[in-house]
Amino acid sequence: MSFAAILSASRAPADSSGGLRACLHFAGQTLVEYQARQAVRAGADRIFVMVSVITPALSQAVDRLSADGIAVALVRDMVSMVRDAPRDADVLLIADGAIVSQAHVDHLGSAMGDTLLVADDSRASAPLERIDAGQRWAGLARISPALLFGTLDMIGDWDLALTLVRSAVQKGARRITVPEADLLEGRAAMVESQQQADLVAQAITSAGADRAYDRGGLEHYVLAPLARSIGGALMRLQVPAFQVRIGAMALAAIALVPIELSWVLPGFCLMLVAILLCDSADRLDELALRPPPRGWTAFVAPALTLIGIALAGESAVAFDLAMLVMLLTLAVRWRRLGGAMPWMVFTPATLLVLLIIGGALGFMQEAYRLGMLAAIASAGALILRRPA
Incomplete structure (x- = not known):
């Protein structure tokens, strides 16, 4: 079954280079483009990008995706998300700056219902968002329409991705744990700077070199x-x-x-x-x-x-x-x-x-x-x- 994907492009990079973290260079394109192509390869038929401001780099990324036949839309507020999000299909949620190997994206693309990709709490997973005493969110989740629109009804000044994840945790969503080796070798990471993006890109692409x-x-x-x-x-x-x-x-x-x-x-x-x-x-x-x-x-x-x-x-x-x-x-x-x-x-x-x-x-x-x-x-x- 097809599904949509929700990406985020609002945070600034940690190296103060200006622009957005989602527009860092990654594998010959911007990071958000790579996330969108990962979602499409896993089965997504529509891409929504939550943005706070539309920059020229972001607009060019959308143009390149559209030229390749990928249906992508920029969403600036929750009202637009409520209007445009599919009501009869799950959504694949990817955090701002999150990069995981295609195998994990494909796995969640074939999952059903609320599912979270998580990592056990350790020094390797420290950059990830904590969701409870023992685990952290690895930046990827599959969200059902009921959970999505139930959360969107709470329109306010908050982070959509993190609020959806916390709602999924409260409802007992199924969890898939990332092996710690993937965290150590860069196949699951939260990219925050261009230098880190280059290292993660090398790890991700070398994993598929064969x-x-x-x-x-x-x-x-x-x-x-x-x-x-x-x-x-x-x-x-x-x-x-x-x-x-x-x-x-x-x-x-x-x-x-x-x-x-x-x-x-x-x-x-x-x-x-x-x-x-x-x-x-x-x-x-x-x-x-x-x-x-x-x-x-x-x-x-x-x-x-x-x-x-x-x-x-x-x-x-x-x-x-x-x-x-x-x-x-x-x-x-x-x-x-x-x-x-x-x-x-x-x-x-x-x-x-x-x-x-x-x-x-x-x-x-x-x-x-x-x-x-x-x-x-x-x-x-x-x-x-x-x-x-």
């Missing part, structure tokens, strides 16, 4: 592990994924120059680096919980690479091979693999390595013919393994 890429061929087995390392480093440097993707396009275009000058192998090596940059940009999008691009921006670098391969081959076989591999690239990006295993998919990077090896050994034309056979076999695997 997630499988939806790739095939050399991209899956070789480039994906490299992209994970490069993506993590670029995220810590706050480099946007779009800039990395533009760099990949530019490098693939530059690689056409040495190919036109008959320096084929250096051109192929540059194109291989361009594909690695594309995968690194995809990794940055994954770390930021953004959906991978499926439009033209995702295909410019591979298309330029295949154009270079066709130009270097100077034959009908090379042109046909480039066209066939481009179709396979579309199938991979649009997830139409028909159940084929990664090693069955013939990708641009796989073709480049084959041609580089063939060119270095003096068998370039034979490498093109072998690539054509491999591409035909890969297309056959995708077709024949597709469910009836």
Whole structure:
């Protein structure tokens, strides 16, 4: 069942850097954007952000979320919340500055009724809000409509999130305890400064670093592990994924120059680096919980690479091979693999390595013919393994 999510963006950061804690930089975006994407990934269909003042950074964050198809609204008073909040579905409540791993968000997203994510009282949980003598609130809760609107009826000058949590405690809400290891390793934290946000982002994203890429061929087995390392480093440097993707396009275009000058192998090596940059940009999008691009921006670098391969081959076989591999690239990006295993998919990077090896050994034309056979076999695997 779908649900809504209520976030908060009203507190200032502890480092006196100005602005809002919710607008601290986190995993390539603002912290409140990351919270919203976590909620959407867990199943939320609407996002409400409680704000005290609407800042330019907050408005830009809302625009970026809306551009990705996420329904988000800024709420400045309780009257608006009473009017807009869903009356037939639970809400996922996320505290101002709270970051927990996606597994905990998914768990509460699938829970039913009033549920609190809590941590046992200890030195590691000291920054969290105390709810009784033995436990503290870890910044995440699922609230039923009855509890939400029963609390909203008490309109006054108070903190909505903390009041809802205290009401849930009084009504005996179910509790899910966060392991202390998650607190110590930063997978559940209350972010209060930019320095702390950077540390928590590194812990949160490294926890999901072993997630499988939806790739095939050399991209899956070789480039994906490299992209994970490069993506993590670029995220810590706050480099946007779009800039990395533009760099990949530019490098693939530059690689056409040495190919036109008959320096084929250096051109192929540059194109291989361009594909690695594309995968690194995809990794940055994954770390930021953004959906991978499926439009033209995702295909410019591979298309330029295949154009270079066709130009270097100077034959009908090379042109046909480039066209066939481009179709396979579309199938991979649009997830139409028909159940084929990664090693069955013939990708641009796989073709480049084959041609580089063939060119270095003096068998370039034979490498093109072998690539054509491999591409035909890969297309056959995708077709024949597709469910009836």
